[in-house]
Every structure is written in structure tokens, then in C-alpha cells.
Amino acid sequence: MSKPTLVIGNKKYSSWSLRPWLLLKHSGIDFDEIRIPLDTPEFKEQVRQYSGAARVPVYIVDGHAIWDSLAIAESVAESHPELWPEDPVARAFARSMVAEMHSGFTALRSELPMNCAAHGRQIEISAAALSDIQRIETLWQQCAAYHDGQGSWLFGRFSIADAFYAPVVVRFQGYNLPLHKATRAYCDMALQDAHLRNWMADGEAESEVLDIEEAGTV
Ligand SMILES: N[C@@H](CCC(=O)N[C@@H](CS)C(=O)NCC(=O)O)C(=O)O
Structure with missing residues (x-):
């Protein structure tokens, strides 16, 4: 199984990205990060490779995308109650x-x-x-x-x-x-x-x- 990946925006500004990132770190889960800078002409196209919602964060586990911070949190909590x-x-x-x-x-x-x-x-x-x-x-x-x-x-x-x-x-x-x-x-x-x-x-x-x-x- 490959490592999970969290797709995030700029760490400086992306509050929705910080939430799952922090809970993954606190859960001790080893994951890769892909950072897509917000507010660029390429942003939507780049993030659509991972999620049709075209927003960060997106969490990819075993090739499956989970998008939206709350869905990611609930999914991680299934194995980390x-x-x-x-x-x-x-x-x-x-x-x-x-x-x-x-x-x-x-x-x-x-x-x-x-x-x-x-x-x-x-x-x-x-x-x-x-x-x-x-x-x-x-x-x-x-x-x-x-x-x-x-x-x-x-x-x-x-x-x-x-x-x-x-x-x-x-x-x-x-x-x-x-x-x-x-x-x-x-x-x-x-x-x-x-x-x-x-x-x-x-x-x-x-x-x-x-x-x-x-x-x-x-
Ligand atoms: N409800 C979503 C909100 C995600 C969201 O709005 N993310 C922002 C970055 S913090 C984004 O992708 N903005 C880019 C855009 O809307 O084009 C969540 O909880 O994950």
C-alpha cells in the first residue's frame, strides 16, 4: 500500500488545509504532501487532478480521494476513534x-x-x-x-x-x-x-x- 497523500494549499493562508494536516500529524499517520498554491491561473486545473470539487484539502488513500476537511476528519477518525x-x-x-x-x-x-x-x-x-x-x-x-x-x-x-x-x-x-x-x-x-x-x-x-x-x- 502506498503512503496516503494530503493535497493542500499555501500553508500561510489555507485554513481548511491546516485542519486535516494537523489531525493527521497528531494521529501519527505518515503521509506525503502536495502543495498547490492558491489563487493562480493553474490552481483549478491542478487540483482537479485529485478532486472534481476543485478545492483543497484532498486526502488520497489507496488511490481514492476524500475531499472536504470534515469528510477527511471523519474518515481518519474511523481508524483513530x-x-x-x-x-x-x-x-x-x-x-x-x-x-x-x-x-x-x-x-x-x-x-x-x-x-x-x-x-x-x-x-x-x-x-x-x-x-x-x-x-x-x-x-x-x-x-x-x-x-x-x-x-x-x-x-x-x-x-x-x-x-x-x-x-x-x-x-x-x-x-x-x-x-x-x-x-x-x-x-x-x-x-x-x-x-x-x-x-x-x-x-x-x-x-x-x-x-x-x-x-x-x-
Ligand atoms: N468546505 C471545504 C472548503 C475548502 C476550501 O474552501 N478551500 C479553499 C482553500 S482554504 C480553496 O480550495 N479555495 C480555492 C478556490 O475556491 O478556488 C472544506 O472544508 O474542505
Whole structure:
């Protein structure tokens, strides 16, 4: 059997690519990476070789493509059930907040692009983006009720919820935002994670600059 492959976009900007990449790393799965830079004339043609949806990420296992970050996460969790909290109530909460991330937070996502090269930038945000941030802070606080007592991630051990909110951690360190102490503590812990640090370092080293993803002032 060949090694699985994850097709990703720019590490600097591709928040949807970061999610499966991080959970694969935390699962100890050995995989190859194919990086297709976003926003180029060739992007669609290149990514269509792997998925008709023409978006990254795409995960290829035994020649079969799994596209969309949530489908990849659920597929990986079939052989790595520890990626979800063990307790069914905690697991349902984790699944709900992952689904909410996957389908929502549009103001946050459009006004505060994930940018691994941004650190503490000044930015003006709308009431809608502030409301998204407050909702995320509430969710993170609510996770404490389901903590398994084993670590500092949202549910204790690292889970798909941490992978799905990792781009939010990158955003929260990228822009100067009014955040609760508990939010900062979770972000500081996550930013110490060796895998997330590697991704961010690779992203920061990338030479492409996409104006549409650049927000805030240094
Ligand atoms: N729902 C998809 C979203 C994937 C997505 O929008 N990926 C972006 C990069 S972060 C992309 O491929 N953009 C290129 C395009 O839409 O042309 C997922 O969860 O994987």
C-alpha cells in the first residue's frame, strides 16, 4: 500500500488545509504532501487532478480521494476513534462545535484571514466578527465541562475540535483582538504544539503574498 497523500494549499493562508494536516500529524499517520498554491491561473486545473470539487484539502488513500476537511476528519477518525472525545455527550458537543466551525463564522473568516505571517496586527472588525469571536470564546469555555482531565486541549486530549479551531488560534495571535484570559491561555498552549509550530513556520517562509488574504496593519 502506498503512503496516503494530503493535497493542500499555501500553508500561510489555507485554513481548511491546516485542519486535516494537523489531525493527521497528531494521529501519527505518515503521509506525503502536495502543495498547490492558491489563487493562480493553474490552481483549478491542478487540483482537479485529485478532486472534481476543485478545492483543497484532498486526502488520497489507496488511490481514492476524500475531499472536504470534515469528510477527511471523519474518515481518519474511523481508524483513530481517539480523535473524538470518548464520552458520548462530550463527543456530541465536539461534533456540534466542529460542524458549527465548518458551516459558520463567516464574518470572522472573511474579515480575519488566517495568515501565518501576521502577528499582532491592528485591525478594525465589524459587530458580526466580534459576535463570532464571542461565540467561539463561549464554546471553548463550555468545553471545560466535558474535559477528560488528561491534558490542556479543549476536551483534554487533542481532538478534531482542536484541529478545526486551530486556524482560529492562528487568527487570534495574528490580530490584536479583545480576548478573554482563558482564550489567550488556550491559544498560548496550542501555539506551543510542535506540529502547529512547524506548519506556521513553513507558512511564514512561503514567498507568495495574496493581497486578498492580507488584512490589518503591522
Ligand atoms: N468546505 C471545504 C472548503 C475548502 C476550501 O474552501 N478551500 C479553499 C482553500 S482554504 C480553496 O480550495 N479555495 C480555492 C478556490 O475556491 O478556488 C472544506 O472544508 O474542505
